[in-house]
Structure formats: C-alpha cells, structure tokens
Amino acid sequence: MLPGDFPSIIPTKPDRKDMVRFGILGITGLAGLALVVIMLLFVISAWLGRPLSMFGYDEGPDQPIVFPHTKHVQDVGLDCTFCHRNVTKGASATVPSVGLCMTCHTVVGDESAEIEKLRDYHAQGEPIDWVRVHRLPDHVRFNHQAHIQYFSEQNNILPAAVCATCHGDVGNMKKVRQVEPLKMGNCVDCHRDNSASTDCSTCHY
Numbered sequence: 001m002l003p004g005d006f007p008s009i010i011p012t013k014p015d016r017k018d019m020v021r022f023g024i025l026g027i028t029g030l031a032g033l034a035l036v037v038i039m040l041l042f043v044i045s046a047w048l049g050r051p052l053s054m055f056g057y058d059e060g061p062d063q064p065i066v067f068p069h070t071k072h073v074q075d076v077g078l079d080c081t082f083c084h085r086n087v088t089k090g091a092s093a094t095v096p097s098v099g100l101c102m103t104c105h106t107v108v109g110d111e112s113a114e115i116e117k118l119r120d121y122h123a124q125g126e127p128i129d130w131v132r133v134h135r136l137p138d139h140v141r142f143n144h145q146a147h148i149q150y151f152s153e154q155n156n157i158l159p160a161a162v163c164a165t166c167h168g169d170v171g172n173m174k175k176v177r178q179v180e181p182l183k184m185g186n187c188v189d190c191h192r193d194n195s196a197s198t199d200c201s202t203c204h205y
C-alpha cells in the first residue's frame with residue numbers, strides 16, 4: 001500500500017476543541033450514570049424497607065446521650081430485661097427512666113461528658129427524649145410480651161435470647177439501628193410458620 005492511499009480512513013487527530021467536547025460528554029455521561037445508580041439504590045432500599053447502608057443511613061439516629069449498649073451488655077453484663085423492664089409484661093418494651101441509670105451513674109463515670117449530661121437531666125428532673133429507632137404505623141398492633149413468652153417457652157431460652165430475632169445483636173451495637181425490615185410480610189410469614197393467627201384484626205385496629 002502506498003502512503004497516501006485511502007486518506008479518508010485515517011482518523012484525523014482530534015483538535016483541542018474536540019478534546020474539550022469529548023471531556024464534557026464523558027463527564028456528563030458519568031454523572032448521569034451515577035445519578036441513575038443512586039436513584040435505583042434508593043428505590044431498591046425503600047422497596048426492601050431498609051435504610052440505605054451507604055452514606056451512614058443505617059447507623060441509626062443520633063441520641064441525646066451517646067448510650068453504648070456494648071458497655072452495658074458486654075462489659076457490665078446487664079440483661080436486656082433489666083432495663084427494658086416491661087418487655088416480658090406488656091405490649092411495649094419501654095426504655096428505662098433516668099432514675100434507673102442513676103443507681104449506677106451517681107458514682108460511675110465521673111470523667112465522662114455523656115454522664116455529665118445524664119446527671120444534668122437528673123438534676124433538672126427531666127426525662128431524656130430518646131429518638132425511636134423502631135416504629136410501626138399507628139394502625140398496627142404489636143405486643144412484646146406475647147412474642148417473648150411464646151419463643152422463650154417454645155425454645156427453652158431466656159427472654160433476652162429472643163430479642164435478636166427481630167432486633168439483631170443489639171448488645172454489639174454502639175448505636176442501635178434497625179436491622180430487620182419488620183414489614184407486614186415478615187410478620188405474616190412468621191405467624192404462618194408458627195401457626196399463629198394471620199387474621200387482619202390480630203395486627204390491625
């Protein structure tokens with residue numbers, strides 16, 4: 001082949017303007033793709049009923065006092081039912097009052113800024129506004145006592161060993177977060193598996 005044959009096939013070298021144009025096209029293309037991916041992630045995660053695990057969304061909410069379950073459950077060895085006293089007795093598990101915390105923290109934690117806050121609440125006689133992590137819609141009925149009793153008797157385990165089924169390993173969480181979707185399908189599946197009632201009125205007002 002002689003040099004100069006088929007000159008039209010030889011690509012012309014892109015000039016500066018072309019490079020800039022390609023650059024912009026490439027960047028907008030990537031940004032568009034990223035946007036689509038992010039939107040898809042949101043849709044999928046909303047569909048699964050779980051908060052996103054990216055961007056720290058599944059970390060659980062910030063609390064007025066950074067309360068570490070890890071320290072109290074693993075290091076101090078407290079049972080879940082020591083603090084969530086109503087969990088074996090009634091519908092809601094309940095979070096302990098400042099007074100219960102103070103049985104230890106009148107003396108424990110002198111160096112801690114978080115304990116300082118706790119003592120301030122106590123001195124003011126104010127309750128702590130803990131941010132709810134799990135919350136079902138108002139039209140749904142739930143009862144802790146029935147579930148704890150049933151599964152601890154059924155499997156011959158302590159009440160505290162039942163919590164993980166729906167809440168995950170809270171004793172290992174520095175910050176409580178929701179790990180199970182707890183959607184209607186999850187409730188109904190387990191009710192069916194355990195021959196518990198699946199009547200609408202069991203769970204709905």
Ligand code: HEC
Pocket residue numbers: 063067069072073078079080081082083084095096130131132133134135160163164167170171175176
């Ligand atoms: C020393 C007391 C204490 C002990 C022991 C304790 N908790 Fe808690 N728990 C709290 C406090 C205070 C909160 C509220 C602040 C927060 O969410 O971190 C809480 C929050 C929670 C929540 C979130 C409630 C919501 O808003 O949805 C769950 C679930 C929970 N605890 C489960 C457990 C389980 C399971 C155990 C045992 C492995 C346990 N807790 C042991 C004090 C305690």
Ligand code: HEC
Pocket residue numbers: 065066067068071072076078083096097098100101102103104105108109112113114115118
């Ligand atoms: C049975 C005793 C006991 C009870 C009840 C208790 N705690 Fe504690 N707490 C401890 C001990 C022990 C530590 C570890 C202190 C340390 O590491 O210096 C601790 C650590 C903490 C810390 C971390 C302090 C830090 O900065 O490291 C916070 C915050 C805290 N507790 C808050 C609470 C709250 C809020 C309650 C009530 C819901 C509560 N505690 C109930 C014994 C208790």
Ligand code: HEC
Pocket residue numbers: 080081084087091092093094095134135136137142144147148159160162163164165166167182
């Ligand atoms: C069958 C599933 C299931 C089990 C087992 C379970 N929970 Fe819950 N828990 C829930 C649901 C659902 C909610 C939200 C309830 C609502 O919004 O009415 C909740 C809410 C909570 C809350 C915050 C609201 C309240 O009721 O005070 C705490 C604290 C809690 N659970 C602790 C516990 C502890 C401790 C155990 C084990 C002793 C336990 N849970 C076992 C499903 C469960």
Ligand code: HEC
Pocket residue numbers: 136140141142143146147150165166182183184186187188190191194196197202203
């Ligand atoms: C791990 C399995 C399991 C899950 C998950 C579960 N349940 Fe249940 N539930 C049961 C069983 C078993 C019973 C029957 C208990 C009995 O017969 O004493 C029951 C009973 C109930 C009752 C009747 C309580 C009473 O007073 O007799 C209600 C209400 C209820 N569940 C609501 C729910 C809701 C709402 C959810 C989802 C957020 C849910 N359950 C998730 C197993 C489950």
Ligand code: HEC
Pocket residue numbers: 136137140182183184185187188191197198199200201202203204
């Ligand atoms: C074992 C408990 C349970 C039973 C039985 C149950 N539901 Fe539900 N239902 C829930 C829970 C929990 C929610 C809220 C979470 C969610 O939206 O999935 C819910 C939500 C709903 C919603 C609202 C959905 C939305 O998108 O807002 C409707 C409607 C509903 N249920 C209808 C029914 C009907 C009809 C029946 C009987 C055929 C029934 N449920 C039986 C637990 C139950």
